[in-house]
Amino acid sequence: MKKLLVFLTVLATFSVSLFADENKVYRLKLASSYESTMPILGSLSDELKKLVETMSNGRLQIRVDTPTKHKAPFAIYDMVKNGQYDLGYTASYYYKGKDSTNMLFTTTPFGMTTDEQRAWWHFGGGKELSEKFYSKQNLKEFHILNSGMQMGGWFRKEINSVEDLKGLKIRIPGFGGEVMSRLGAAINTIPIGELYMSLEMGTIDAVEWVSPSFDMSLGFSKIANYYYTGWQEPASENQVVVNLDVWNKLPKDLQAILQAALAEVSSRGQDKVFYENAVIWDEMKEKYPNVQVKSFPPEVMAALKKATNEILEEEAAKNPMFKEVLESQRAFLKKARAWTMISDFAYLENTNIK
Amino acid sequence: MKKLLVFLTVLATFSVSLFADENKVYRLKLASSYESTMPILGSLSDELKKLVETMSNGRLQIRVDTPTKHKAPFAIYDMVKNGQYDLGYTASYYYKGKDSTNMLFTTTPFGMTTDEQRAWWHFGGGKELSEKFYSKQNLKEFHILNSGMQMGGWFRKEINSVEDLKGLKIRIPGFGGEVMSRLGAAINTIPIGELYMSLEMGTIDAVEWVSPSFDMSLGFSKIANYYYTGWQEPASENQVVVNLDVWNKLPKDLQAILQAALAEVSSRGQDKVFYENAVIWDEMKEKYPNVQVKSFPPEVMAALKKATNEILEEEAAKNPMFKEVLESQRAFLKKARAWTMISDFAYLENTNIK
Structure with missing residues (x-):
């Protein structure tokens, strides 16, 4: 009887403790730059939350706070x-002001496409540079959505020469804005709510936004006839950063679950952006036959590229980490683009036959 | 004392049973079409195995059998x-002979690129058609690697007209071979071990293989001067199929783990293929300056496209499921391609400035 009692006590204690340990719940808090109502971007943190909870059987819980709650959409890195x-x-280029290197982990004008950039990050040295850069900030970088090629923007007048950029009143943020500004454009930072009216009234001549799936609801297609193709954001990557101490304390299975969940959300999100751009661009063409797709002429592209490279060089001269990442990206882009041109580009060009 | 005994017994039983249930190990067997030594493709099933074991803390175990063991690389669907x-x-187009619909889930000549096809599968009706088609075979389809654009092959002579295809001795399997055959080419099925010698000796004039990362080690670049761009396999998707009864019996967390692990393996694999193609193509250009990249002239492309469409129409007339999938893909391709052309294609074309 006494032996049985001891046995049962040991068994119960052992089982309960194992069970308790196996079932320790990790409750993490996530701060998002985006409201949940934002097209595509807004839903991804909830997708991630649900997925890790299902995969971990509730052992990994994520509470998502949007800007309504934390009030700091562009201070995410500091809070983490x-x-x-x-x-x-968030997206790392919002933190360009803190360290310009951040920008290079989102996208660069005249830089890599999504396929090129992802290959660089995973296998061309990107991940190692990311670890070097972000670990100093006590962060670990993951990807949650590459939103792909952005259009060059909605213009009310044609751009036929570099001269046409001089004095052009355009709403274009970030690095693209710096480049345009160097060529004499008057960069504007009108809030989103006033963009349509400003464009209609001629307060501005052009608006750079995202791509059809994001642009359609803003109505620019009603009042601007020229939809220019992109040069400024060929492969915008959005990040999930994790506090490095928190990451290191997570059990191996939950680390693997979080990483795979991010891969699934990212992959499906990329397909979603492509799908919506295709379907909405198709609608736009039908509904707004006024819209003409244009590309800047070679002279203008060359000037934009030259200005881009000047700014990149200036930054590289000031910031060794920026220089290291830029050089790694440039070296890979050279090889990657040669392959892109003989594979997808050649296919699209040569099979485009009625 | 009696109460304590009862309490401990209940507690121990409850804990052990919960623990046992939570920790039930699912041991699954996977049959692969590929030997583990095969570049890129060979390592993915082991990556998958390791990932699900880590994520599930050992509760989901996969034993991988390669053709050395199961002897049936192209009968995977039957065995599952x-x-x-x-x-x-495996890849679904190996099962074209059983039902031609299978081919459409891998890739189609003149069909969608990887981005287009993935967007179609996830959001454009593909997943629903896959469920309709594969559930009748007691299978559930997942993706494990899209190996992207394939090159058109290694040619020892230039193709300048449709006439040049007549009598051309070319090794090209599957649907691409059927199309070439319809234009008068003499299709050859020489085993891989004899390909180099056959090409060198002139037993064949051309070999379609994959892309630089796969082609380099076979040495065709030494003996064929013309590397033609692709038309026949723009986005080859490799599948993991799961027995539907097995899938339905898996707990929700393990289903989610398997699906996310596949997303991660697939996403990283796609980046790996791109990376290797870029790096190896760069080496190839250096080492074999004899190699010239060519595209078939428009007349030849038009003839290949016409023959492709004829064969697709013939198949659609015989097979209603094939017709349904083909029509869904064609409808989406129309919209998707319009977007591809104004986004990535326009960017590559217009920013390509020295």
Whole structure:
């Protein structure tokens, strides 16, 4: 009887403790740059949350806070670094002001396409540079959505020469804006709510936004006839950053679950963006036959590229980490683009036959 | 004392049973079409195995059998259908002979690129058609690697007209071979070990293989001067199929783990193929300056496209499921290609400035 009692006590204690350990719940807080109502981008953090909860049988729980709650959509890195949040969902180029290197992990004008950039990140040295750069900030970088090629923007007048850019009143943020500004454009930062009216009234001549799936609802297609093709954001990558201490304390299975869940959300999100761009562009063409797709002439492209390279060089001279990442990307782009041109580009060009 | 005994017994039983249930190990067997030594394709099933084991803390175990063991690289679907294996790793177009619809889930000549096809599968009706088609075979289809654009092949002579295809001795399998055959080419099925010698000796004039990362080691670049761009396999998708009964019996968390692990393997694999193609093509250009990249002239492309469409129409007339999938793909391709051309294609074309 006494032996049985001892046995049962040991068994119960052992089982309960194993069970308790196996079932320890990790509750992480995620700060997002995006409201949940935002097209495509808004839903991804909830997708991630549901997926990791299902995969971990509830052992990994994520609470998602949007800007309504944390009030700091562009200070995500700081909040995750200092431990106020465990995870952050944002895009690294918002932190260009803190360190210009951040921009290179999102996208660069005249830089890599999505396929090229992803191959660079995974196998061409990108991941190692990301670890070197972000670990100093107590962060670990993952990807959650590459939103692909952005259009060059909605223009009310044609751009036929570099001269046409001088004095052009255009809303274009970030690095693209810096480049345009160097060529004499008057960069504007009108809030989203006033963009349509400003474009209609001629307060501005052009608006750079995203791509058909994002642009359609804003109505620019009603009042601007020229939809220019892209040069400024060929492969915008959105990040999920994790506080490095939090990451290191997660059990191996939950680390693997979080990483795979991000891969699934990212892959499906990329397909979703492509799908919506295709379907909405098709609608746009039908509904707004006024819209003509244009590309800047070679002279203008060359000037934009020259200005881009000047700014990149200036930054590289000031910031060794920026220089290291830029050089790695440039070296890979050279090889990657040669392959892109004889594979997908050649196919699209040569099979385009009625 | 008696109460304590009862309490401990209940607690121990409850904990052990919960623990046992939570920790039930699912052991699945996977049959692969590929030996583990095969470049890129060969390593993916082991990556998958390791990932699901880590994520599930050992609760989901996969045993991988390659053709050395199961002896049937092109009968994977049958072995998974009949329960001999739980999972199969293969490419659906190997099963074109059983039902031509299978081909459309891998790739189609003059069809969608990888981005287009993935968007179609996830959001353009593809997944629903896959479920309709594969559930009748007691299978569930997942993706494990899209190997992207294939080159048109290694040619020892230039192709300048449709006339040049007549009597051309070319090694090209599958649908591409059928199309070439309809234009008068003499299709050859020389085994891989004899390909180099056959090309060198002039027993054949041309070899269609894959892309630089796969082609380099076979040495065709030493003996064929013309590397033609692709038309026949723009987006070859490799599948993992799961026996539907096995899938339905898996707990929800393990289903989610398997699906996310496949997304991660697939995404990283796609980046790997791109990376290797870029790096190896760069080497090839250096080492074999004899190699010239060519595209078939428009007249030849038009003839290949016409023959492709004829064969597709003939198949659609015989097979209603084939027709349904083909029509869904064609409808989406129309919209998708319009977007591809104004996004990635326009970018590649217009920013290509020194």
